[in-house]
Amino acid sequence: MNLELKSKTAVVTGASIGIGRAIAKGLALEGVRVVAVARRAELLAELEQEVRAGGGAPIVPHVQDLVEDGAAEKLATTAIAALGSVDILVNNAGGSRPLPIDAPDRAWEEAIALNFTSYRKVAHALLPQMIERRWGRIINITGKSEPEGLNAAFAAKAAVHAWAKGLSREIGKYGITVNCIPPGRIMSEQIRRNYPEDYRKQFAEEEIPVGYWGEPEDLAALAVFLASPRARYITGTVIPVDGGLRRYQF
Template identity: 80%
Template sequence: MELDLKSRTAVVSGASMGIGRAIAKGLALEGVRVVAVARRKELLDKLAQEVKAEGGEVIPLIQDITAEDAAKKLAAAALAELGHVDILVNNAGGSRPLPVDAPDSAWDEAMSLNFTRYRQVTHALLPQMIARNWGRIINITGKSEPEGLNAAFAAKAAVHAWAKGLSREIGEHGITINSIPPGRIMSEQIRRNYPEDYRKRFAEEEIPVGYWGEPEDLAVLAIFLASPLARYITGTVIPVDGGLRRYQF
């Protein structure tokens, strides 16, 4: 399928590893000029070299997304590199399990990282998307079946609600916004936190397709949603989880 992405531009946060890396690489190999944002320079440089060898372009941008003024700096740097931004993939974030008596500061940090930065970066880049009458925003979020108290789950639920409301405001400008909650997708963190025997048993008992996903399994959906072909898909939450979730809608 021809996705008609050549000559488009994109910003992908959290792009040094896992899902963000797979999306950044996939977009670049479709002909998109990609600014890849993360904190680890050596990993971004390796990605850029790998993509260049395959005929694509990734521009590394070293940025700590947790900083207070990160959104403004990220938007300005991306626009300076690309001239304009057609596609934004909000992917930076992290799990934040908290005890019931966690201080407000812990909740504030989790909400800032997993919701507020998404909102700030998006709203910083929206005016130039509106001016060009085209844009794609993709949020990598989280599951809606928390097994305990985790501030990241609350933040990702906020992303879903914000994105749905925003989709109603920006649709007339040719801009779509969609959210993708990953299931059990293999990553550096997964390998560190879950032993192989646990992963095997969990896949057999809980995941209908029988295995944990790879970052590329999610990236293919993100890349499609970033394309002109996905013009009639907006305000949605589309899980990529091998059938793990049990709810019907």
């Protein structure tokens, strides 16, 4: 299928490793010019070189912390200067924040800032030029809806789902879609560091119907499709990529 993505432009946050890296690479290999945002310059440089070697569209590395003051406006200005305009935003930067019940407000505020507020601010900074051109795609990489304990990131990602649904109803008339993808057990350097292979094998056999942990490319395939003109009638959704891990029916 021709995804009709050549000549499109994108911003992908959290693009140095894992899911964000796979999405940035997948878009670039489809001909999308990408501003890849992360805090580790050396990993962004490796991504740029790999995409160039594979014949993909240019990757523009951009090193930035997305929770600093004025970060969203700075990123929007930088991306538009580099690309001319931004058609696609992939909000992916974030991190798990398990907290004790007596955690201070500061810990909650930091988690909400990273996992929700940064998503909202970057999207709203880029929306005016999407609305002006009457086309855009916003894709949010979120999180599971079955928390096994107190985790500020789960609360923040639930906020993303609610915000994205409401936003989708406001901006659909401009040809802009908004969708969320909660990952299941997707392999990453953090997963490999924190979960030994024997645990991963047992968990997959007992909990994941397809029988294995996913790779970043498994999720990136959906994200690239949702970013395309082919996905014009899909908006306001939450689509898990989890090998059947979740147990709820809708």
